[in-house]
Amino acid sequence: MVRLRKAGILLEEIPATEIPRKDLVEIDPINNERREKVKEAMLHAWNSYVKYAWGMDELQPQSKNGVNSFGGLGATLVDSLDTLYIMGLRDEFQKARDWVAESLSFDKDYDASVFETTIRVVGGLLSAYDMSDDKVFLEKAKDIADRLLPAWDTTSGIPYNSINLAHGRAHNFGWTNGDSILADSGTEQLEFIALSQRTGDPKYQLKAENVIRQLQKIYPSDGLLPIYINPQSGQASYSTITFGAMGDSFYEYLLKVWIQGNKTESVKHYRQMWETSMEGLISLTRQTTPSNYTYICEKSGGSLSHKMDELACFAPGMLALGASGYGPEKAKQIMNLAEELARTCYNFYQTTPTKLAGENYYFHAEQDMNVGTSWNILRPETVESLMYLWRLTGNKTYQDWGWDIFQAFEKNSRIASGYVGLRDVNSGEKDDKMQTFFLAETLKYLYLLFSPPSVVSFDEWVFNTEAHPLRIVPTHGSNGQSIETARPVVRPFGRKQGKQG
Secondary structure, three states, rough: EEEEEEEEEEEEEEHHHOOOOOHOOOOOHHHOOOOOOOHHHHHHHHHHHHHOOOOOOOOEEOHHHHHHOOOOOOOOHHHHHHHHHOOOHHHHHHHHHEEEEEEEEOOOOOOEEEHHHHHHHHHHHHHHHHHHHOOHHHHHHHHHHHHHHHHOOOOOOOOOEEOOOOOOOOOEHHOOOOEEHHHOOOOHHHHHHHHHHHOOHHHHHHHHHHHHHHHOOOOOOOOOOEEOOOOOOOOOOOOEEOOOOHHHHHHHHHHHHHHOOOOOOOOHHHHHHHHHHHHHHHHEEEEEEOOOEEEEOEOOEEEOEEEEEHHHHHHHHHHHHOOOOHHHHHHHHHHHHHHHHHHHHHHHOOOOOOOOOOEEEEEOOOEEEOOOOOOOOOOOOOHEEEEEEHHHOOHHHHHHHHHHHHHHHHHHHHOOOOEEOOOOOOOEOOOOOOOOHHHHHHHHHHHHHHHOOOOOOOOEEEOOOOOEEOOOOOOOOOOOOOOOOOOOOOOOOOOOOOOOO
């Protein structure tokens, strides 16, 4: 069986004898086998969720029950829609679609994270709509986005990071002392711009883009913003600078909004801000001894902390994706850095007994790296970067590295009732949570790592930070604005932050 594609999306399996054009078939027996293994893993994860936690947010595989850790929004189901679609799991997608249409309600007296709800739920629904053209997904995306919008009603336009979905009361988390978080405030642009394009209502895009305009006013010369921003004054608070937790996806979205906007003059400032920030990233890189692992430091005030989160392993993929926008010499430098960082991230996995990465690592002279926080919660960032690097370099080493990581998940995290994280990557002790992003991101990126680059093509799609592909809308007219137009449709078949469990 082989696969046909339309509009850059995997469609369905059909008998090889019925293929009319040889150029639609890309045969690689090793990758075909690996891809099928990943697909089987997705089916195992999905079927476990269906059996024990249907309609709930997350599965607890060892307890064999579900928990509503995101307010009862069916988070795993919504996060899985586009993965099911891309893998050609038509019956599973249709069952999930019907649940969205009949049972998904956002009228919840629940204080939701604006960031998590945007990237998982708004992003997941928009991606499912872009792939299937089923308007139920767009209607639901609009519903939840409308409930999030009051979070942007601050003096500066920097959003509060939590909002009650039923009553619209917005606030920030107590532990931030009233400040908004950089990543949580600057990681809604892709989704809200896409929603405005698809609905024709500019209000979502205006709210999201105003955040960037406000941050431009305080943008430092090195492009590195602290992780806390006051939502009333719009000023940055003295705090950590990091490409890990609470900073990461802000920088990612600067690049991706430029791509989403067709790299036109109207989004040029996003690229300029991103390039400035990449010079800042370079200033934070150091190398270990004796193995010369390149890593990204964190910064507090004038002091560097030689610590790197696994979350920061998105950076190699981001750098690789953005390299082509530079001139030849700079592009080579950026791509080399991406490859060096990917080697480090791969070795986050290879240096533990389980071959799974810890949550963060510390670097010391003559010691290379040591695990800090030693849990693994099925995170996707390293395999995400491997997928980008394989597609953009053609180097199959990155596929082999990804296969090593997949096998480690299979050995250590797979149980009869789903997949679990590890409380300790040294001992292999298991936790009791199957993170939604394991289905949304980790397995999707692994599947794409072993698929032809034409499957969800970078020319036609841009991934949000939860791995939900959003279609790049062509620009029309002299103003360079993206306008929703008639398009090829991939029709239905009949689709960062985790806590240890």
